[in-house]
Amino acid sequence: MSLVTCSSNQFPLSSNVRSSAGPSSNNLRSFFDVSHLGGEQRRHKSRNSRRMSSITAYYGLKSPPYELDALEPYMSQRTLEVHWGAHQRGYVEALNKHLEKNDILYGYTMDELIKVTYNNGNPWPEFNSAAQVWNHDFFWESMQPGGGEMPTLGLLQQIEKDFGSFINFREKFIEAALTSFGSCWVWLVLKREKKCLAIVKTSNAINPLVWNDIPITGLDLWEHAYYLDYKNDRAKYVNTFMDHLVSWDAAAARMARAQAFVNLGEPKIPVA
Amino acid sequence: MALRTLITRNPLRAAAPLASRGLQTFSLPDLPYDYGELEPAISAEIMQLHHQKHHQAYITNYNKALEQLDAAAAKGDASTVVKLQSAIKFNGGGHVNHSIFWKNLAPVRVGGGEPPHGSFGWAIDSNFGSFEALIQKMNAEGAALQGSGWVWLGLDKEFKRLVVETTGNQDPLVTKGASLVPLLGIDVWEHAYYLQYKNVRPDYLKNIWKVINWKYASDVFDKENAN
Numbered sequence: 498m499s500l501v502t503c504s505s506n507q508f509p510l511s512s513n514v515r516s517s518a519g520p521s522s523n524n525l526r527s528f529f530d531v532s533h534l535g536g537e538q539r540r541h542k543s544r545n546s547r548r549m550s551s552i553t554a555y556y557g558l559k560s561p562p563y564e565l566d567a568l569e570p571y572m573s574q575r576t577l578e579v580h581w582g583a584h585q586r587g588y589v590e591a592l593n594k595h596l597e598k599n600d601i602l603y604g605y606t607m608d609e610l611i612k613v614t615y616n617n618g619n620p621w622p623e624f625n626s627a628a629q630v631w632n633h634d635f636f637w638e639s640m641q642p643g644g645g646e647m648p649t650l651g652l653l654q655q656i657e658k659d660f661g662s663f664i665n666f667r668e669k670f671i672e673a674a675l676t677s678f679g680s681c682w683v684w685l686v687l688k689r690e691k692k693c694l695a696i697v698k699t700s701n702a703i704n705p706l707v708w709n710d711i712p713i714t715g716l717d718l719w720e721h722a723y724y725l726d727y728k729n730d731r732a733k734y735v736n737t738f739m740d741h742l743v744s745w746d747a748a749a750a751r752m753a754r755a756q757a758f759v760n761l762g763e764p765k766i767p768v769a
Numbered sequence: 770m771a772l773r774t775l776i777t778r779n780p781l782r783a784a785a786p787l788a789s790r791g792l793q794t795f796s797l798p799d800l801p802y803d804y805g806e807l808e809p810a811i812s813a814e815i816m817q818l819h820h821q822k823h824h825q826a827y828i829t830n831y832n833k834a835l836e837q838l839d840a841a842a843a844k845g846d847a848s849t850v851v852k853l854q855s856a857i858k859f860n861g862g863g864h865v866n867h868s869i870f871w872k873n874l875a876p877v878r879v880g881g882g883e884p885p886h887g888s889f890g891w892a893i894d895s896n897f898g899s900f901e902a903l904i905q906k907m908n909a910e911g912a913a914l915q916g917s918g919w920v921w922l923g924l925d926k927e928f929k930r931l932v933v934e935t936t937g938n939q940d941p942l943v944t945k946g947a948s949l950v951p952l953l954g955i956d957v958w959e960h961a962y963y964l965q966y967k968n969v970r971p972d973y974l975k976n977i978w979k980v981i982n983w984k985y986a987s988d989v990f991d992k993e994n995a996n
Binding site: 584681700702719728 | 826859937938959963
């Protein structure tokens, strides 16, 4: 019996171990208790060519790390119910439908799946679903009740190094958000090659993983993210995100993890 | 009724010139119906926000971009002229598209939803097989569109046929072909339906046909064919 191993995922989202009551699942494939998969079906395929049976499992809808009303009054429970419960669930179901039909794709980790289906800018249909599942998991974890304020310690230092000051970063981030057209996302990323933080705008489902950069925090600017709470007032939504929702704790954790892969230090070249 | 008089009365074409430079600015066209008259297909709340906030914002930003473009062109600032293109395409496109959209809609009491007849109806049948087939095609393409955009029924003047196309963001139909004339456009940006239909875009598309103004599309079709 073949074991489906937990493929190495360089940037796993924060701990999946949750005792919350809501339907939770993990994005590591496992063939244990079906209920972890949020009720998705599992297939038991057996192939004659291999004497071992392979089991396929699919992605589930992961709960945000807080109750759906925890972000009130800045992001309403209703918004979470529709955005997470309907939109993201739709993306998960679409992704699972794609993976059902594709033997090769379901073998990938989420990160790999996104990069492969992005197909260097000519995305396959699976890309949209996969990326949006990842994007929204990342987004919920980029916010917290009592969020906002400022980052501290190492992350703050890096922001000050790359943007001059936190105020300047905040201004640039908001400006990027307000000058983006249509359905899009704005990200704070750590650029791997340049070894610095940067603000990146992407459209539709695209995220910085496709360029192999490391997202530190992100903001969903699709209208569905703010329309119920702010109607057309995108500026108010963006400012509220910065002032009351963004989780600098989550960002700091991602930054710390990122430094295992990107060396941000100055080289100390000894003088002979 | 009172709502409409709050909006400036200048229709799309009679733009007020900016006195000093003779630069035409644009203003929000009136709707030929009240915000609530498209219920229950499209709610009054959506119509009001869509018209007074979203369309107005496109116009405001379009005017601003045109002023900046004018200034840059006068100075010979080529890079600024080029930089402004995306803002002009987006906001200008938004103004053009929404101006068409308001005319594409009509309350049931004045014929909204009534299928087309005559040469236009015949053209639909010969291009798509049937009226229902056209609706189905537009619904499918509209639902499948990722992100924000429009689904169009257009007349290809060069090949003398009707086409269904989608465009992203506020790209006008002409970005899909210089010979394409928009007859019908359906806004599938989330702001066009979210408050009422939430994420269920297919329901919005199914219901909007009840208030589509086929007469306007037919008139444009006949006029373009006459040319």
